[in-house]
Amino acid sequence: MRTIVMKRRAVALLGAGVLALSACGGPSGGAADEGASDGGGEAAPASDRTEVGALSPRIVLAHDGGVTTLDSSDGSTLGTADVDGFVRLNPAGDGRHVAVSASDAITMYDTGLISQAHGDHFHYYTQDPALTELSLDAPMPGHVVPQGDRTALFADGTGGITVIDPSKLADGDLGVVEETAAADPHHGVAVPLSDGGLLRTEGTEDERHTVQVLDADGEVTAETDDCPGVHGEAAAQPTESGDVISLGCENGAVIYRDGEFHKVDIEGDYERSGNQKGHEDSPIVLADRKVEADPEGGIERPTEIALIDTRDDTEQIVDLGSEYWFRSLDRGPDGEALVLTTDGELNILDPESGDILHEVPVTEEWSEPDNWQEAGPMMSVADGTAFVVDPEAKKLTMVDIASGEVYRELDLPVVPHEIQVATGTASGEYEITPGADDHDDHDEDADHDEDADHAHDETSDGGGHEGHDH
Numbered sequence: 001m002r003t004i005v006m007k008r009r010a011v012a013l014l015g016a017g018v019l020a021l022s023a024c025g026g027p028s029g030g031a032a033d034e035g036a037s038d039g040g041g042e043a044a045p046a047s048d049r050t051e052v053g054a055l056s057p058r059i060v061l062a063h064d065g066g067v068t069t070l071d072s073s074d075g076s077t078l079g080t081a082d083v084d085g086f087v088r089l090n091p092a093g094d095g096r097h098v099a100v101s102a103s104d105a106i107t108m109y110d111t112g113l114i115s116q117a118h119g120d121h122f123h124y125y126t127q128d129p130a131l132t133e134l135s136l137d138a139p140m141p142g143h144v145v146p147q148g149d150r151t152a153l154f155a156d157g158t159g160g161i162t163v164i165d166p167s168k169l170a171d172g173d174l175g176v177v178e179e180t181a182a183a184d185p186h187h188g189v190a191v192p193l194s195d196g197g198l199l200r201t202e203g204t205e206d207e208r209h210t211v212q213v214l215d216a217d218g219e220v221t222a223e224t225d226d227c228p229g230v231h232g233e234a235a236a237q238p239t240e241s242g243d244v245i246s247l248g249c250e251n252g253a254v255i256y257r258d259g260e261f262h263k264v265d266i267e268g269d270y271e272r273s274g275n276q277k278g279h280e281d282s283p284i285v286l287a288d289r290k291v292e293a294d295p296e297g298g299i300e301r302p303t304e305i306a307l308i309d310t311r312d313d314t315e316q317i318v319d320l321g322s323e324y325w326f327r328s329l330d331r332g333p334d335g336e337a338l339v340l341t342t343d344g345e346l347n348i349l350d351p352e353s354g355d356i357l358h359e360v361p362v363t364e365e366w367s368e369p370d371n372w373q374e375a376g377p378m379m380s381v382a383d384g385t386a387f388v389v390d391p392e393a394k395k396l397t398m399v400d401i402a403s404g405e406v407y408r409e410l411d412l413p414v415v416p417h418e419i420q421v422a423t424g425t426a427s428g429e430y431e432i433t434p435g436a437d438d439h440d441d442h443d444e445d446a447d448h449d450e451d452a453d454h455a456h457d458e459t460s461d462g463g464g465h466e467g468h469d470h
Contacts, residue, residue: 048127048128049114049125049126049127050125050126050127051123051124051125052124052125052126053124054124055113055115055124055126055423055424056071056072056073057072057113057382057383057385057421057422057423058070058071058072058078058111058112058113058129058421058422059071059072059380059387059396059419059421060089060098060109060111060129060419060420060421060422061389061412061414061416061418061419062083062087062088062089062100062416062417062418062419063087063375063414063415063416063417064415064417065082065083066080066081066082066083066087067080067081067083067087067089067098067100067109067131068080068081068413068414068416069111069112069129070410070412070413072383072387072398072408072410072421074410075396075410075411075412077413078112078128078129079112079128079129079130081109081129081130081131083100083102083103083107083131084102084103085102085103086102086373087100087101087102087417087418088100088101088102088141088418089101089418089419089420090143090144090420091144091146091420091422092108092144092146092151092166092169093146093149093150093151093164093166093426094166094167094169094170094426095113095115095422095423095424095425095426096110096111096112096113096114096115096169096170096422096424096425097109097110097111097132097166097169097422098111098420098422099144099151099153100131101138101141101142101144102141104137104138104139104140104141104157105135105136105137105138105141106135106136106138106141106144106153107131107132107133107134107135107136108132108134108135108169108174109129109130109131109132110127110129110130110131110132110169111129111422111424112126112127112128112129112130113126113422113423113424114126114127114170114424115424115425124424132169132172134169134172134173134174135174136153136162136174137155138153138154138155138157138158138160138162139155139156139157139158140155140156140157140185141153141154141155141156142154142155142156142187142188142189143188143189143190143233145189145190145191145192145233146166147191147192147193147194147235147243148192148193148194149165149166149167150163150164150165150166150177150192151163151164151165151166151192152189152190152191152192152198154188154189154190156185156186156187156188157185158181158185159181159182159183159184159185159186159188160179160180160181161178161179161180161181161182161190161198161200162176162178162179163176163177163178163179163180163190163192163198164176164177165177166426167426178198180198180200180218182200182201182202182203183202184202184203184204184205185204185205186201186202186203186204186205186208187203187205187208187231188200188201188202188203188208188230189201189230189231189232189233189247191233191235191243191245193213193242193243193245194238194242194243195215195216195242195243196215196216197213197214197215197216197221198213198214199211199212199213199214199233199243199245199256200212200214201230201247203230207228208228208229208230209225209226209227209228209229209230209249210223210224210225210227210230211223211224211227211230211247211254211256211261213256213259221259222256222259222260222261223261224254224261224263226249226251226254226261226263227247227249227251227254228249228250228251229248229249229250229272229274230247230248230249230254231247231248231274231275232247232248232273232274232275232276232287233245233246233247233248233276234246234276234277234278234285234286234287235278235280236278236279236280236282236283236284236285236310237279237280237281237282237283237310238280239257239258241257241258241259242258242259243256244256244257244283244310246276246278246285246287246308246310247276248272248273248274248275248276248287249272249273250270250271250272250293251266251269251270251271252264252265252266252271252273252315253273253276253285253287253306253308253315255308255310255313257310262313263313264308264313264314264315265313265314266315268291270291270292270293271289271290271291271306272288272289272290272291273287273288273289273290273306273308274288274290274326275287275288275326275329276288276308276329277329277330277331277337278331279331279335279351281334281335282331282335282351283309283310283311284307284308284309284310284335284337284351284352285307285308285310286305286306286307286308286329286331286337286338286339286351287305287306287307287308287315287329288302288305288306288324288326288328288329289302289304289305289306289317290302299368299370301323301325301368302323302324303319303320303321303322303323303324303341304317304318304319304320305317305318305320305324305329305337305339306318307337307349307351307354316354318349318354320339320341320347321341321343322341322342322343322345323341323342323367323368324339324340324341324342324368325368325369325372325376326372327340327376327377327378327379327418328340328341328377328378328379330379330380330381330386331381332348332381332384332386332401332402333381333384333401333402334402335351336348336349336350336351336357336401337349337350337351338379338381338386338401340362340363340377340378340379340388342365342366342367342368343365344361344362344363344364344365344366345359345360345361345362346358346359346360346362346379346386346388346399347359348360348386348401348404357404358403358404359404360399360404360405360406362377362388362390362397362399362406363377363388363390363393363395363397364390364392364393366390366392373417374417375391375392375415375416375417376391376417377389377390377391378391378417378418378419379419380419380420380421381401381421382421382422382423383421383423384400384401384402385398385399385400385401385421386398386399386401387419387421389412389416389419391412391415391416391417392415394411394412394413394414394415395409395410395411395412396409396410396412397409398410
């Protein structure tokens with residue numbers, strides 16, 4: 001029995017914008033089908049769902065007053081939700097829900113994309129997006145980090161850490177599997193580990209420099225205090241021993257690997273890499289690089305990025321010749337390093353060599369806002385595509401990462417300050433086990449050959465949460 005892993009490549013250039021091949025024949029509906037589950041939270045009941053042959057990514061935008069969701073195929077507005085306060089967005093970890101942080105709470109937003117396993121194949125459904133009642137009290141909500149099959153939510157105001165199983169969200173359950181806390185409130189982060197343990201920061205409102213790893217029983221198994229200003233994290237390709245996590249510090253990054261912490265050597269005494277992006281199949285972590293401890297005007301606008309090699313604790317510095325900001329970084333489906341620069345270009349780099357593969361004009365020239373909460377150019381990666389937002393022009397440009405070609409532009413109904421793109425599956429890769437050995441009536445699924453390249457894949461956030469110290 002062979003498995004076809006369907007990955008998107010050139011189909012984006014055809015303007016299809018869909019994620020999966022058609023599902024098997026049979027009655028539509030949902031809840032009556034084998035393996036179907038009830039909707040998440042306050043989402044629409046199964047009877048209000050529509051079964052479809054493919055899923056199109058949905059674009060979730062945070063803006064003044066709430067959240068708006070668009071269909072990526074045509075830019076139509078699928079739903080809006082009013083949310084008070086400054087809204088931040090993070091993937092919840094299941095490919096369907098988005099974690100909305102605002103007003104001392106983290107609330108799950110259902111994008112309405114539903115992918116359900118059914119024996120040797122999937123069924124796909126859509127419903128209206130909705131803000132659910134699945135909410136966590138989180139004073140000063142901070143980083144939300146999906147990693148593996150769990151997601152960690154950090155409350156800066158209390159130091160509280162809540163770990164959830166995001167697969168439970170579709171059943172209307174927040175799926176809390178662990179509640180713990182750092183010793184003191186601080187702007188921190190926690191990362192679930194594959195062995196059931198947890199990596200977390202320790203600190204206070206005034207300073208933070210400690211990172212700990214706790215096993216499944218809560219015992220500290222590794223610790224470093226050599227990470228001043230710890231901020232930002234990314235998961236890289238794991239080793240045979242387990243997870244590899246990079247964290248940003250003000251004296252060079254620190255890497256957790258093989259059960260120990262390792263320091264990245266830097267030139268000079270100060271180098272901050274507080275925003276990082278990883279990829280599960282790449283040992284290289286993409287990070288920002290700031291080298292001024294006391295920049296003029298309080299904001300350093302770097303042109304250099306760091307490519308951190310987690311195998312040997314080294315880094316390669318690449319000067320892009322143009323500035324960028326903390327919303328500029330992401331990773332492609334094959335680990336490509338993406339950086340959006342103020343000259344209006346999306347730079348797509350080979351993470352191993354640092355060579356620029358594509359330079360794609362996507363916006364007009366821009367400058368970093370003085371206030372990090374203000375809207376500025378940004379992107380989200382999913383479905384093999386970079387979704388690049390130019391808030392001032394109220395435009396969104398879709399770039400096929402493999403080819404570096406623009407294949408669609410959309411007008412935006414709002415001026416967004418954050419974006420997440422949902423695909424309906426946690427990994428974004430659709431695996432179909434042909435039915436010769438299971439369902440004889442689905443043998444046709446084994447012959448998708450050419451079509452297999454016409455499904456899209458989403459790269460995960462790699463555990464790297466973008467955010468400023470504030």
